Amino acid sequence: MTSRRQVALALAYRQMTVLIKNPALFLPPMLFPLMSFLAFAGGLSRLSHVPGFRYEGGYTSFVFVFVLLQSAAFSGVFMGFNVARDFETGFARRLLIAVSHRSGLILGYALSALLRWATVAIVLTIVAVIAQMKIGGNGIDIVGMYTLAAFLNFAGVLWASGIALRLRSTQGAPLMQTPVFLALFLSPVYVPLDLLKGWIHNVATANPITYLLEAGRGFLSGNPVQVLLAFACGLGLAAFFGIWAFRGLRRAERAAG
Amino acid sequence: MRTLSQVWEIAWRSIVRTMRQPAQIIPNVTFPLLLLAINSNGLRAATHLPGFPTSSFLDFFIPIAFMQGALFASGTAGVDLARDIDNGFLNRLALTPMRGVALLLGQLGGAVALGTIQAAVYLGVGIAAGVRFETGAAGAALLFVLAVLIALGFGTLGVLLALRTGSGEAVQSSFPLLFFLLFLSSMNLPRNLISIDWFRDLATVNPVSYMIEAMRSLVIEGWNAQALALGFLFTVLMIALGLAGSALSLKTRMART
Numbered sequence: 001m002t003s004r005r006q007v008a009l010a011l012a013y014r015q016m017t018v019l020i021k022n023p024a025l026f027l028p029p030m031l032f033p034l035m036s037f038l039a040f041a042g043g044l045s046r047l048s049h050v051p052g053f054r055y056e057g058g059y060t061s062f063v064f065v066f067v068l069l070q071s072a073a074f075s076g077v078f079m080g081f082n083v084a085r086d087f088e089t090g091f092a093r094r095l096l097i098a099v100s101h102r103s104g105l106i107l108g109y110a111l112s113a114l115l116r117w118a119t120v121a122i123v124l125t126i127v128a129v130i131a132q133m134k135i136g137g138n139g140i141d142i143v144g145m146y147t148l149a150a151f152l153n154f155a156g157v158l159w160a161s162g163i164a165l166r167l168r169s170t171q172g173a174p175l176m177q178t179p180v181f182l183a184l185f186l187s188p189v190y191v192p193l194d195l196l197k198g199w200i201h202n203v204a205t206a207n208p209i210t211y212l213l214e215a216g217r218g219f220l221s222g223n224p225v226q227v228l229l230a231f232a233c234g235l236g237l238a239a240f241f242g243i244w245a246f247r248g249l250r251r252a253e254r255a256a257g
Numbered sequence: 258m259r260t261l262s263q264v265w266e267i268a269w270r271s272i273v274r275t276m277r278q279p280a281q282i283i284p285n286v287t288f289p290l291l292l293l294a295i296n297s298n299g300l301r302a303a304t305h306l307p308g309f310p311t312s313s314f315l316d317f318f319i320p321i322a323f324m325q326g327a328l329f330a331s332g333t334a335g336v337d338l339a340r341d342i343d344n345g346f347l348n349r350l351a352l353t354p355m356r357g358v359a360l361l362l363g364q365l366g367g368a369v370a371l372g373t374i375q376a377a378v379y380l381g382v383g384i385a386a387g388v389r390f391e392t393g394a395a396g397a398a399l400l401f402v403l404a405v406l407i408a409l410g411f412g413t414l415g416v417l418l419a420l421r422t423g424s425g426e427a428v429q430s431s432f433p434l435l436f437f438l439l440f441l442s443s444m445n446l447p448r449n450l451i452s453i454d455w456f457r458d459l460a461t462v463n464p465v466s467y468m469i470e471a472m473r474s475l476v477i478e479g480w481n482a483q484a485l486a487l488g489f490l491f492t493v494l495m496i497a498l499g500l501a502g503s504a505l506s507l508k509t510r511m512a513r514t
Contacts, residue, residue, distance in 0.1 A: 039440035042456030050302045174284050185295045191302045200298035
């Protein structure tokens with residue numbers, strides 16, 4: 001293996017093969033978003049009657065965008081578990097010795113996470129369409145929404161890989177997923193930002209995921225809002241956690257000797 | 258050795274083992290609290306819905322912390338037993354005069370201990386955060402008892418899963434299914450305010466709804482005999498069915514070994 005691209009593609013192929021051969025590994029990333037979608041769209045739709053709730057797409061669409069972002073972030077985080085497991089089994093150490101462009105490893109894991117999330121996103125979208133989700137946006141809007149989610153997927157896998165490369169143990173799993181979970185839920189999940197009151201409104205306003213969520217909802221309803229800010233947040237998150245992951249890789253290299 | 262002494266020996270081992278894993282206890286206790294803090298603020302707008310039973314979403318939502326804690330306790334009980342099966346402890350125990358009932362009840366010691374700690378913490382934090390019980394101190398005490406019983410009930414399901422599969426991974430993979438029961442209940446809104454018919458029907462046939470509503474009634478309604486009777490009935494049924502299923506599975510597993 002010589003080029004970074006070849007390393008990334010080979011690793012992504014291997015990860016997808018492992019996934020296909022072990023459906024149990026695929027179940028949690030698939031089940032959680034579906035569960036969230038059914039619970040929120042089914043159980044909370046009355047929230048659209050709260051005074052001041054304004055969203056043209058209806059509550060199913062409103063919730064769908066959050067669940068899509070959640071699935072993207074967690075598909076990335078679950079890939080971090082795989083990185084840690086690869087270190088525990090010794091596979092990752094052998095990879096570090098074998099490849100010449102080690103940054104290709106992170107790209108490979110990121111590509112696997114993206115492929116894994118794409119599968120989840122397709123199933124989730126089909127379920128949402130069956131649940132009569134309204135799509136007001138045109139083709140470009142919809143591509144914009146999925147691109148924002150892909151940024152979050154990328155940020156998620158880079159964050160979790162950074163932890164995995166530093167700890168090199170699956171015991172770091174809570175550290176990978178808890179902050180992501182909190183960051184997601186500290187955004188306007190159930191109602192628009194204007195309807196949040198108190199400390200959660202301030203936290204949500206400062207949370208970059210809020211802008212991804214609001215822009216995504218705008219795309220889906222056909223009224224894009226804060227698009228530039230959302231893409232800047234997405235790119236910023238991916239870049240920041242990219243540095244975090246690559247510094248983690250250097251640490252893993254030093255630990256491997 | 259009498260059966261009671263045998264139960265105590267195994268229960269003590271289970272309690273000590275659980276308490277020696279702070280990495281397991283701390284997230285199990287704190288995660289429901291974080292969700293309580295986030296959701297009680299994020300969903301506060303729901304109190305503006307006509308017919309919502311209270312003006313405080315914290316009062317409405319606090320039973321969910323107990324339910325989530327109980328679900329986590331079930332995972333602990335199941336994974337610990339699966340580890341005993343995996344490392345041969347159960348096989349060695351089968352060579353002793355230990356009775357099956359002692360093994361089953363004893364294995365639940367850790368889950369009950371964890372459930373008790375969780376219930377005490379959630380009750381203390383809830384009251385400190387401003388939760389007011391319409392039923393007073395007696396209601397708070399009854400909620401505590403019900404919460405521990407629910408933890409025991411879910412613990413029996415964890416043990417059942419462990420005995421049937423013999424694998425910690427399988428128990429953990431089944432965990433989302435138990436969480437699904439919580440998601441498809443009246444956890445976020447009262448059933449009469451759920452506007453999607455299929456979701457309301459599912460929540461109505463879901464026993465978890467009645468456990469939540471029994472706890473909730475103590476906080477926001479006052480003494481509601483029907484809600485309490487249904488909550489305790491389904492909890493006791495879950496314990497009985499979980500133990501009966503576990504006893505059958507234990508026989509099969511002992512026969513295999």
